[in-house]
Amino acid sequence: TQLLEQSPQFLSIQEGENLTVYCNSSSVFSSLQWYRQEPGEGPVLLVTVVTGGEVKKLKRLTFQFGDARKDSSLHITAAQPGDTGLYLCAGAGEETSGSRLTFGEGTQLTVNP
Amino acid sequence: KAGVTQTPRYLIKTRGQQVTLSCSPISGHRSVSWYQQTPGQGLQFLFEYFSETQRNKGNFPGRFSGRQFSNSRSEMNVSTLELGDSALYLCASGRGYGTGELFFGEGSRLTVL
Numbered sequence: 001t002q003l004l005e006q007s008p009q010f011l012s013i014q015e016g017e018n019l020t021v022y023c024n025s026s027s028v029f030s031s032l033q034w035y036r037q038e039p040g041e042g043p044v045l046l047v048t049v050v051t052g053g054e055v056k057k058l059k060r061l062t063f064q065f066g067d068a069r070k071d072s073s074l075h076i077t078a079a080q081p082g083d084t085g086l087y088l089c090a091g092a093g094e095e096t097s098g099s100r101l102t103f104g105e106g107t108q109l110t111v112n113p
Numbered sequence: 114k115a116g117v118t119q120t121p122r123y124l125i126k127t128r129g130q131q132v133t134l135s136c137s138p139i140s141g142h143r144s145v146s147w148y149q150q151t152p153g154q155g156l157q158f159l160f161e162y163f164s165e166t167q168r169n170k171g172n173f174p175g176r177f178s179g180r181q182f183s184n185s186r187s188e189m190n191v192s193t194l195e196l197g198d199s200a201l202y203l204c205a206s207g208r209g210y211g212t213g214e215l216f217f218g219e220g221s222r223l224t225v226l
Contacts, residue, residue, distance in 0.1 A: 033214060042117070042203050042217030043156075088156065090215075099144050099207045099215060100169045103156040 003027070004091055006104035013079055014112050021074040021107045023089035030092050032072045033101070034063055037086040079111045117206050117218035125224045131192040134221045138185050138206030145187040146215060147179060150201040159202075162187055163210040191223075199225045 004025045013019055023032070031050045035043035047056050049065035049072060056063045060083075062075040072089055086108050090101040118137040126132050138145050146169075147159040158171040162181035179189040185206075191198055201222050205215035 035217075040219070042205075042219050045214060045216060048214050090156075099146055099161055099205075099211060100158050100171075101146075101215065102158075103148075105155045 004089055004102055004104035006087075006089055006107050008107060009105060010108050010110075012110040012112065015080055016078050017111075019076050019079055019109070021087055021089075021109075022071070023073065023104050024071045025091065026070065027091070027093060028069050029102075030069075032065055032069075032092070033090045034072070034074055035088040035090060037088060037106075038084075043086075043088055076109075079109075081111045081113050084109060084111050117204055117216055119202075119204050119218035119221050121221060122219065123222045123224075125226060126194050127226050128194055128196060130194050131190060132194060132223060133188055133190045134202055134204075134223075136187045136189075136204030136206075136218060138187070138204075139216055142206035142208055142216070143185050144207035144210055145181055145185065146205045146207065147187070147189050148203045148205065149173075150203055150220070151199075156203070159189065168210065194225045196225050199223060 007022050031048055033048045034046045036046055037043040047063045052067045052069045054065045060077045064073050086106045088106045089104045120135045144163045146161040148156045150156045159173055160167055160179050161169040165181045176192045181187045201220040203217050203220045205217045207215055
């Protein structure tokens with residue numbers, strides 16, 4: 001069974017601060033996605049990383065896939081209240097067929113103005 | 114381009130009843146996956162359909178079932194509802210089989226009394 005552990009589970013910061021969310025596993029993933037979910041809505045895909053060591057940037061968000069494709073991180077620079085939400089990492093396993101994803105527990109981020 | 118549409122958005126049932134949830138994927142997408150989201154367990158994979166065939170199934174009892182129609186629309190059914198079935202049921206569509214990236218609907222919030 002593949003597991004993804006996210007940390008921290010909860011994060012409350014002030015506007016303008018930087019933060020990093022971690023997603024770790026002992027399993028190798030063929031790709032890893034990051035989603036953001038707001039209350040009452042479904043998760044929205046932010047990014048997909050596929051290659052070990054890959055770094056992708058989306059405005060103030062930087063995503064990195066570990067060299068061994070077992071872990072990933074999300075770094076937000078100068079956080080804004082609009083960044084508030086539940087951040088989820090999800091991995092597509094090498095031995096898993098189809099589009100079945102294993103999700104982390106999520107990081108609930110609150111950015112206070 | 115219309116997103117993933119799930120109906121109904123909210124529903125309340127009592128123990129022992131059954132429920133059917135509907136999902137219309139993004140136009141042109143042929144893969145539909147279903148996930149259950151609860152505060153304690155996070156997002157857990159239920160099943161995936163592609164070309165009207167169930168391709169993957171998660172670790173849920175046989176009370177949970179689904180199907181996909183020729184137009185890629187999907188339904189999931191839960192029979193003999195239990196209190197623990199209260200959750201947000203999310204449908205996600207994918208461009209093809211095994212693409213990994215999922216696009217989620219807003220979910221159907223089921224409450225079992």
